[in-house]
Amino acid sequence: MTNEEKQKEEDLFETGKFYLLNNRYDEALKIFEQLLKCCPDNPEVYYHIGLIKEAKNELIDAKNMFLEVLKRKPNHKLAKKHLNKLIGINDEGQNK
Amino acid sequence: MAEEKYKTFVVIGLGVFGSHVVRHLARYNVDIIGIDKDEKKVEAVKEFLRIPVVGDAMDAEQLYQAGVTPQDVDVAIVAIGESVEANVYVSLLLKDMGIKKVMSRALNTQHANILAKIGVDRVVFPEESTAENLVHELLSPQIIDRLELSEEYSIAEVTPTKEFYNKTIQQLAIRTKYKITVLGIKRKTAVIDETGETDTKDEIVLLPGPEEKILQGDILIVIGKNMDIEKFKSL
Structure with a gap:
């Protein structure tokens, strides 16, 4: 990955987070879906899409x-x- | 607000919890396949089942022959309580088969964590979640939780239809049009936590004013007559 590509990825991440933190979920989702195409192995992309969903x-x-x-x-x-x-157990593994 | 309703269920393991689930499901107009190795257990709830099966749910072929396929079954409830191994194996088998929703009974904390890892959609601890609540959760997904105040009135958590998004309570005239009152709004908000990670926190807007907007993802806590709440949820 070139420096330019890395910078673009970071910019997209920050933009996606900005939309998410401002409750603009659809716009945030578009950004993170774009990130998913360029970095399908980055767990943070999936995590942020999970938060949006x-x-x-x-x-x-x-x-x-x-x-x-x-x-x-x-x-x-x-x-x-x-x-x-989401599936019904708390951090200790017991029911919510 | 209307979501796809679940119509066909398979209940695997017809012991005390599984048979209670079957009896509660049977009160609604749904098809139930019941599977257990023990013929007596199957016999005890046979009248409620569309397909009663005496067999081993760990055998994929037997499941298939019983009609347990992603096309024919909406929800699988794994109520096997005698063996963690069998419970996990069957849950995994159902997930691999592509069943839309798999709910599994957990016998202890470690078991719950394993079920989470294999991707079950809901972990149930029968000691804390009754068969009746489970069935209610499955058959009224729009009503997330309900507290009955009397035979006629309830407080319920309801997901609003998307036509409500970005409109105020006053604009929607919820009380006048739907005869229910919004007591609160549960809302998730994204935040940056103390370590700099993005997380969400749950907020409750209590007794929202007429200018409060309903946002995407909100859950409304409403009070009203049961029939009015039902009408509201089916919008």
Whole structure:
């Protein structure tokens, strides 16, 4: 990856986060889906799409995205926290 | 607001929890396939089942022959309680087969974590989640939770239709049009946590004013007559 490409990726990430933090989910999703095409192995892209889907109340898609994160980075604490919450268990592994 | 309703269920393991799930599901107009190795257990709930099967759910061929395919089954409930191994194996088999929604009974914390890792859609601890609540959750996905105040009135959490997004409560005239009152709005907001990571936090807007806008992803906490809540959810 060239420096230019890396910079573009970072810019896209920041833009996507900006939209997400301002509750502009559809715009954020478009950015992260663009990132997914150029970096399909980056767990952070899946994580952020998971957050967007969760915030939009699209819980099955959110769950699948957090599973994708954990496939790529099994110790991703936040993805694990969100996944567990979605399927009905809390951080200690018990029912919500 | 209307989502696809689940119509065909397979309940695997017809012990105490599984048979309760079957009895509660049977109150609604849905098809149920029930599977257990023990003929007596199948016999006990046979009258509620469209397809009763005495067999081993760990055998993919037997599942297929019983009609358990992604085309024919909407939800699989793995209620096997005697063996963690069998429960996990069957849950994984159903996920691999492509069943739309797989819910599995967890016997302990480690079991729950394994079920999470293999991708089940919902982990259920029967000690804490009754068969009745589970069935209610499956058959009224728009109503996330409900507290019955009397036979006539409830407080319920409802997902609003997207036509409501970015409109105020006043513009929507919810009380006048739908005869229910919004007590609160549950909302997820993205935040940067103390370590600099993006996360979400849950917010509740209590007793929202008339100028409060309903946003995408919001869950409304409403109070009203059961029939009015039902009408509202089917918009």
